[in-house]
Amino acid sequence: MATFNKVLLLGNLTRDPELRYIPSGTAVTTFTVATNRAYTLASGEKREEACFVRVVAWGRQAELCGQYLSKGSPVFVEGRLQSRSWEGPDGQKRSTIEVVAQTVQFLGKGPKPSEEMAGASAAKDEAAPASVEEPPQEAPPPVAGDVPF
16 A cells, blocks of 8 residues: 655745754754635635644754744745654643655745846845755654644
8 A cells, every 4th residue: 555645835934933953963943834725605705714834844954944934934845744742741642743844945035036137146145045955853842832632
């Protein structure tokens, strides 16, 4: 039996990313991406709803996300779903489902095309990388605010 676990998200960060380092020294960054879905009811009324997805990035990719992304940043994330569960400090069992990023593309942060064509190399050198790919590492420790099981 074949299985497939792939997630593609295009949205904006709901707050600044949280960069930390696990005891081995590996960087891990978590952030939440908001995606919107517009639809029309049978009555013709238009509606829009938001979905908030927690994303985890590891290693150099985590460091770059922490450095270049901030609340409102548009991103394209490619990754896989992962579920985790643990016991909270209050003894309650908790769990979460998150996306482990394999690729994070930063959108809308580079130099404007007219600046690039005019030879603004300084702006280009300071621009965030378009994307970073790195294989995921181990699961990060639980973060306060995760949903109880």
